[in-house]
Amino acid sequence: MPTFTPARRTALGLALVAALAVAAAWPYFGYVAEDVYLTLRYGWNLVNGRGLVFNQGERIEGFTSFSWTLLAALPHALGLDAVTSLRAVALAAHAATAVGAVALARQLGAIGPPWRELSAYAAGVAVAVHPALGLEAMSALETPLFAALATWAMVAALADWPRAAFWCLAAATLTRWEGHLLWLVVVPTAAAVAHRRGHLLRVAGLVEPLVIVSLYHFARLLYYEALVPNHHRAHSAAGAFAWDATATLTASLSVGPGWGLAALALLGLVLLHDARALAVLAAAAVPVIVLLWSGHDPAPLGRTAAPTWPLLAGLAGAGLALALDHAARWLRAVANALAVLAALAAAVAAFLTTRAVAPPLLAAQAARLDAQDAVGALLAQAPAGSLVAFPAPNLVPYVAIDQRFLDLTGRVSTSVAHALAAEGVSPAGALPRPGETRAQAVSDAAARIRAVVFEAQPAAIGLVAVPDPQRPGQLWFEYSWGLNSDPRLERGYRPLQVFEAGPAWRAVVYQRADAAAAN
Secondary structure (H helix, E strand, O other), X not given: OOOOOHHHHHHHHHHHHHHHHXXXXXXXXXXXXXXXXXXHHHHHHHHOOOOOOOEOOEOOOOOOOHHXXXXXXXXXXXXXXXXXXXXXXHXXXXXXXXXXXXXXXXXXXXXXXXXXXXXXXXXXXXXXXOHHHHHHHOOOOOHHHHHHHHHHHHHHHHOOOHHHHHXXXXXXXXXXXXXXXXXXXXXXXXXXXHHHOOOHHHHHHHHHHHHHHHXXXXXXXXXXXXXXXXXXXXXXXXXXOHHHHHHHHHHHHOOOOHHHHHHHHHHHHHHHOOHHHHHHHHHHHHHHHHHHHHOOOOOOOOOOOOOHHHHHHHHHHHHHHHHHHOOOHHHHHHHHHHHHHHHHHHHHHHHHHHHHHHHHXXXXXXXXHHHHHHHHHHHHOOOOOOEEEEOOOOHHHHHOOOOEEEEXXXXXXXXXXXXXXXXXXXXXXXXXXXXXXXXXXHHHHHHHHHHXXXXXXXXXXXXXXEEOOOOOOOEEEEOOOOHHHOHHXXXXXXXXXXXXXXXXXXXXXXXXXXXXXXX
């Protein structure tokens, strides 16, 4: 009979944490973030020889993640289901993140006696059962991959594996733009650890990853001819709505073990009182800074701040372990039992939260995606290359893959993005000029966008109505910019079809009058 060695015990513990992460995320199977269809359209166009573009012949960098967009191209090339393939990668990344939280806690000191080991595994359990991370694991977006890379970059830096840390940084940078900020934290941390252990020359491993990232930026500058990606220019509030983002952050802290992780992470910072804890806290602050800068988070349970939780969990696990070091022996025994019970309670609480949140969320989205699929199928019947104005780069453009889209959010349409930027308007709100009200800034931006739309003379215009946050029970046309009430719409277009997904989503498709007469 083989001996149950510490190495085998550790491997079993990590495997159980990874399995728990998959099991906790599974109830969200069927959820898919609608933004992923923008990435999939870029991937489909790349595979089919149109280039890394949303509309053929129009080079605009509207995707969030370069590496995820390349991954999105693979299923199209291999004939696999694209959403299922990306979801599998995201789910694996979520499991790796939970394991990374355990490894991070161990690097910070949660290793050795049983109470320390259990504290480290508690960090992994907290990440595994976190509802926001579980939802993102099924979203088919790049957030879980970025969270895994950020977590393991810190683990590698603290473990004196600088080359591994730098390659994780490079991958994180190609996955989300906030990866650039992580270099400011991870590189000094890796250098300090290497210097303390007499391995400073290992930091030379920074060169190759840095060259790769530099070549990427040079290539995208040549290809898109823009220093700043269009999606960032269109959707960033430039810190103007940090107060609104603070409310979003507070709401995301209230999901799952958020407040508990924050409190224990602060305890870990106090008890460790060294540069390692500060470095982990600084890395955890990067997604929060991005949220405050962007001013909004469209995900149901919080997406932008999601990579913060595994880093906080690692610090929290170390804090719990060090706190138990100062406890009496009998209290440690009690704490060991309580740790097991707490892990079970966290799993049960996550199950109950998921059971309450998942069914209505999945049902509403399924109805919305069915309606979007129908809208896309209708628009796909137009002659290939027809221009369509639509207020979201979601499933509709992916289904109507051969049509060109004028995106009313500005993410993949430079003209709309410039109109918004000229008036200081973003999805978070409006930053008016001196002497101008927010309402006036939005009104001026709307007038600019309506002019762009009608000058382009699209063959069809799609408008989407969603629940009005100001008037409960009422719908409003999101990102319509007043097109629904513009006289030019009534004069030049005819209603073609209305699509509904329950009481909370409605799409109206208008066809240009001359095309309608021809039909």
